[in-house]
Amino acid sequence: MSQKDGVKKxxxxxxxxxxxxxxxxDESEKNHFDDVCRAFRQHATxxxxxWANHQFRLHALPQSQRDLLPDALKHGTPDFNKRASxxxxxxxxxxxxxxxxxxxAGVPHSQQQxxxxxxxxxxxxxxxxxxxxxSLARDWSAEGKRERDMAYVPIIEQIKKYMPLSDLLxxxxxxxxxxxxxxxxxxxxLTKLGYAVQGNEFSLYMLLASDFMLNxxxxxxxxxxxxxxxxxxxxNSHSSADRCRSIPIPDVDPTTLLNSGGNAMPPIFSMAAGxxxxxxxxxxxxxxxxxxxxxxxxDACPNIVEILQIIxxxxxxxxxLMNFGPLLYHWSGPPMRPDDESPDAYHSRxxxxxxxxxxxxxxxxxxxxxxxxxxGFEVVEEHVGMESLYTADxxxxxxxMYNCVNFVARKRRSEYVxxxx
Amino acid sequence: MSQKDGVKKxxxxxxxxxxxxxxxxDESEKNHFDDVCRAFRQHATxxxxxWANHQFRLHALPQSQRDLLPDALKHGTPDFNKRASxxxxxxxxxxxxxxxxxxxAGVPHSQQQxxxxxxxxxxxxxxxxxxxxxSLARDWSAEGKRERDMAYVPIIEQIKKYMPLSDLLxxxxxxxxxxxxxxxxxxxxLTKLGYAVQGNEFSLYMLLASDFMLNxxxxxxxxxxxxxxxxxxxxNSHSSADRCRSIPIPDVDPTTLLNSGGNAMPPIFSMAAGxxxxxxxxxxxxxxxxxxxxxxxxDACPNIVEILQIIxxxxxxxxxLMNFGPLLYHWSGPPMRPDDESPDAYHSRxxxxxxxxxxxxxxxxxxxxxxxxxxGFEVVEEHVGMESLYTADxxxxxxxMYNCVNFVARKRRSEYVxxxx
Numbered sequence: 001m002s003q004k005d006g007v008k009k010x011x012x013x014x015x016x017x018x019x020x021x022x023x024x025x026d027e028s029e030k031n032h033f034d035d036v037c038r039a040f041r042q043h044a045t046x047x048x049x050x051w052a053n054h055q056f057r058l059h060a061l062p063q064s065q066r067d068l069l070p071d072a073l074k075h076g077t078p079d080f081n082k083r084a085s086x087x088x089x090x091x092x093x094x095x096x097x098x099x100x101x102x103x104x105a106g107v108p109h110s111q112q113q114x115x116x117x118x119x120x121x122x123x124x125x126x127x128x129x130x131x132x133x134x135s136l137a138r139d140w141s142a143e144g145k146r147e148r149d150m151a152y153v154p155i156i157e158q159i160k161k162y163m164p165l166s167d168l169l170x171x172x173x174x175x176x177x178x179x180x181x182x183x184x185x186x187x188x189x190l191t192k193l194g195y196a197v198q199g200n201e202f203s204l205y206m207l208l209a210s211d212f213m214l215n216x217x218x219x220x221x222x223x224x225x226x227x228x229x230x231x232x233x234x235x236n237s238h239s240s241a242d243r244c245r246s247i248p249i250p251d252v253d254p255t256t257l258l259n260s261g262g263n264a265m266p267p268i269f270s271m272a273a274g275x276x277x278x279x280x281x282x283x284x285x286x287x288x289x290x291x292x293x294x295x296x297x298x299d300a301c302p303n304i305v306e307i308l309q310i311i312x313x314x315x316x317x318x319x320x321l322m323n324f325g326p327l328l329y330h331w332s333g334p335p336m337r338p339d340d341e342s343p344d345a346y347h348s349r350x351x352x353x354x355x356x357x358x359x360x361x362x363x364x365x366x367x368x369x370x371x372x373x374x375x376g377f378e379v380v381e382e383h384v385g386m387e388s389l390y391t392a393d394x395x396x397x398x399x400x401m402y403n404c405v406n407f408v409a410r411k412r413r414s415e416y417v418x419x420x421x
Numbered sequence: 422m423s424q425k426d427g428v429k430k431x432x433x434x435x436x437x438x439x440x441x442x443x444x445x446x447d448e449s450e451k452n453h454f455d456d457v458c459r460a461f462r463q464h465a466t467x468x469x470x471x472w473a474n475h476q477f478r479l480h481a482l483p484q485s486q487r488d489l490l491p492d493a494l495k496h497g498t499p500d501f502n503k504r505a506s507x508x509x510x511x512x513x514x515x516x517x518x519x520x521x522x523x524x525x526a527g528v529p530h531s532q533q534q535x536x537x538x539x540x541x542x543x544x545x546x547x548x549x550x551x552x553x554x555x556s557l558a559r560d561w562s563a564e565g566k567r568e569r570d571m572a573y574v575p576i577i578e579q580i581k582k583y584m585p586l587s588d589l590l591x592x593x594x595x596x597x598x599x600x601x602x603x604x605x606x607x608x609x610x611l612t613k614l615g616y617a618v619q620g621n622e623f624s625l626y627m628l629l630a631s632d633f634m635l636n637x638x639x640x641x642x643x644x645x646x647x648x649x650x651x652x653x654x655x656x657n658s659h660s661s662a663d664r665c666r667s668i669p670i671p672d673v674d675p676t677t678l679l680n681s682g683g684n685a686m687p688p689i690f691s692m693a694a695g696x697x698x699x700x701x702x703x704x705x706x707x708x709x710x711x712x713x714x715x716x717x718x719x720d721a722c723p724n725i726v727e728i729l730q731i732i733x734x735x736x737x738x739x740x741x742l743m744n745f746g747p748l749l750y751h752w753s754g755p756p757m758r759p760d761d762e763s764p765d766a767y768h769s770r771x772x773x774x775x776x777x778x779x780x781x782x783x784x785x786x787x788x789x790x791x792x793x794x795x796x797g798f799e800v801v802e803e804h805v806g807m808e809s810l811y812t813a814d815x816x817x818x819x820x821x822m823y824n825c826v827n828f829v830a831r832k833r834r835s836e837y838v839x840x841x842x
Contacts, residue, residue, distance in 0.1 A: 042759070045759045046756070046758065046759060048759075049756070049757045049758055049759045049761065050756060050757060052757065053756070053757035053764075053767065054782070054783070056757075056764040056767075057779075057780060057781070057782050057783075058782055060764075060780065061724070061726060061782065065724075065726040065727060065730070067795075068726055068729075068730070068792050068795045068796055069726070069788070069791075069792055069795075070787075070788050070791035070792065070795075072788070073784075073788060120758060120759055120760045123755070123756055123758065126756070232756075234750070234753060234783040235720075235748060235749055235750045235753055235783055236747050236748050236749060237748065237785040237786065238785060238786045238787060238805065238826075239785050239786065239787035239788075240785050240787070240788070242785070243785070299656075303482070303486070305482060305486040305489055305490070306486060308489075309486070309489070326657050326818035326819050327656060327657050327658065327818055328656055328657060328818075328819060329655070329656045332655060332656055334544070335467070335470070335471060335474070335544055335547075335653075336470045336471060336473065336474035336477075337467065337470055337541060337544065338463070338466045338467060338469075338470045338541055339541045340470065343474075343477040343481075346474065346477075358478075359478060359481065360478070361475070361478050361479055361482065362475070362478075362655040362656055363494075364658040364659060364660050364661050364663070364664070365658065365659045365660065365818075366491075366659060366660040366661070367490070367491050367493070367494060367661070370490075370491035371489050371490055371491065374488075374489045374490075374491075375489055384659065396824070397747035397748055397749075397786075397823060397824045397825065397826065398747055398749060398821060398822070398823055398824070399821070399822050399824070400819060400820070400821055400822070401819070401820050401821070401822045402818060402819055403817070403818045403819070403820070404818065405659075405818065
């Protein structure tokens with residue numbers, strides 16, 4: 001991931017168009033926006049390349065081995081044609097979903113490409129496109145409920161426990177920031193409960209998808225879109241039908257709720273597009289928030305000490321940090337070697353990499369907790385070993401199980417005040 | 422992994438020295454042996470580089486953030502010195518274990534390095550060294566029992582069910598081949614039960630370790646070696662103590678059992694070092710085996726159709742293939758892109774990669790099963806979704822859960838005989 005994966009500047013938007021202002025910024029931001037849209041447009045083309053690759057590989061087997069394959073893997077048989085057609089359907093289905101997002105964003109979709117394609121997105125970009133599909137399944141499908149119950153429900157219950165709403169007037173609703181909001185379900189659920197919520201997301205891939213889901217008004221439980229998020233998973237499949245299966249999104253209608261104010265209180269919701277550190281370290285954010293709700297987020301930044309400082313600063317005295325997640329440290333980076341005789345030698349080996357990959361300090365949870373205390377928090381509730389999945393295919397033979405840490409920390413009211421000045 | 426990761430030729434050994442004949446072969450095999458031994462010698466040096474890297478990264482934080490760190494992360498404090506010493510102890514502990522293996526193999530260990538080190542192993546080689554430690558924990562520690570119970574017990578129970586021993590004379594003991602034998606526990610358990618077992622392993626890293634465990638006579642439950650297999654895992658740790666913890670190996674004494682013949686029947690056990698395909702496709706192996714016991718193995722070869730053919734050929738009529746594992750397809754390789762206009766264009770992008778990465782045909786289990794029927798098997802028992810771990814750190818916040826397929830397939834006695842001729 002490069003700096004270009006998100007907006008650098010601080011952008012606040014009410015209910016839609018979190019990325020509109022991209023086009024008003026400098027050339028590099030516009031180019032990044034174009035790159036992301038181009039990747040969205042080429043998903044199906046990539047999916048079909050994988051089909052071609054599988055055919056090449058099968059064809060390279062000796063005839064004596066090809067004879068032993070199921071009919072569905074023999075070119076031209078009825079079973080083959082049926083499977084090919086299911087695969088292609090899945091590619092088109094996903095592309096239609098991406099095209100809807102592009103249309104909502106007001107840019108050409110895959111069917112409107114007027115100039116010939118001269119630039120093919122990188123494998124890394126295409127993998128981000130697939131992550132969008134998997135995140136949509138996690139956040140907005142009935143199949144994703146199992147994951148949401150594991151990760152979101154504990155946090156939501158803690159928010160309800162420590163910041164009950166019942167007695168509050170509309171303008172007293174607690175303010176909650178949700179960094180790493182992804183495609184928006186957790187932020188949406190908290191808004192639905194009546195909290196004043198701001199999601200924050202860095203990745204433009206995710207922003208395009210969340211804006212479409214929350215504000216597009218196209219996909220509803222009655223007229224869902226269908227996606228096949230696992231179409232590119234050739235490994236650990238029980239059957240090709242598992243890979244090609246489609247799941248409907250969404251399982252709830254976010255637009256009705258957010259726009260109509262069907263609630264007694266009109267919803268308060270915004271998205272802040274851009275880097276968490278640059279947005280929330282702004283002095284105007286200091287002491288403004290009742291709660292930061294961090295779900296699979298704290299380990300997504302290279303410097304966890306800085307993250308804790310910023311969260312502490314942005315909270316009101318007595319405000320809460322609710323955390324749920326592992327410590328994967330996405331920016332952990334490659335190992336150092338004995339022949340790297342200095343930090344410079346180590347860094348110079350990886351000049352092609354985003355510099356953040358060489359910076360993560362990878363603290364253990366024990367050290368995170370001690371740092372958190374010194375920053376000025378007190379832990380009021382803590383659970384370890386909470387099992388959780390993240391965009392797992394429930395039909396795959398392989399899944400990553402996270403044994404998460406879940407805690408509620410409170411910004412101390414009186415102590416450490418000096419540190420903050 | 423390159424061709425050089427194992428022996429190419431067919432080598433059979435009774436109880437020891439599975440790699441001795443390396444030195445009798447061509448120069449490239451000798452070089453590979455030297456490379457592997459060099460990697461074994463440098464484990465502790467690599468581990469200490471990682472420590473240095475962490476210090477560099479911490480030191481690069483602004484002073485205001487360093488002040489917030491726990492004492493154990495502040496250079497020179499008693500807590501820091503204590504943690505540094507635990508970390509170094511773990512590095513030395515692992516190195517001692519590797520040095521014992523090298524001594525058993527009759528080559529210089531890390532303390533006997535006479536010439537200055539001029540060649541530093543690759544990161545990939547060092548990662549294989551770490552895999553050896555993790556495999557030792559899986560196979561030979563009490564902590565590994567949970568994993569062994571998940572993966573080995575179902576297979577062992579099926580072997581006992583379909584090939585009971587009680588009524589057999591010593592020379593009638595069923596013969597079982599265990600490809601992908603790793604560091605040897607499953608093969609050992611079957612030998613202990615009284616079967617005539619041959620393990621097969623390609624990786625010289627694993628062969629050096631399994632030979633030491635099975636025949637070294639150094640480590641016993643009374644006088645165990647201690648290893649710290651997770652010392653390099655900086656992510657998803659609850660505490661630095663978790664990473665540095667040591668576990669004793671072995672939990673049973675393999676040498677006593679295999680050498681003394683404490684059994685009523687003397688054990689029959691051998692290791693075949695080298696590539697499964699080249700060893701067992703030899704005509705001399707045809708119809709020789711009562712059982713092939715494949716645990717986390719079938720997906721480790723690029724061509725699963727060929728594997729099924731060879732297993733079928735090497736079995737006696739009515740012989741069994743017992744399988745337990747996922748379909749991870751280790752050789753699945755990088756994705757093809759729309760701008761790869763032909764298989765050649767795709768292949769030419771990856772000339773630095775082992776060619777096998779571009780060949781795996783990644784069949785779904787449904788297709789594997791149909792191929793297996795056509796090869797000449799019948800499935801007599803089948804279980805899917807069997808949860809299993811593989812060299813997982815039980816204290817980590819992240820683990821990979823495999824939902825394995827477990828089946829017993831039998832080589833048909835009469836049909837398809839023509840195919841075999």
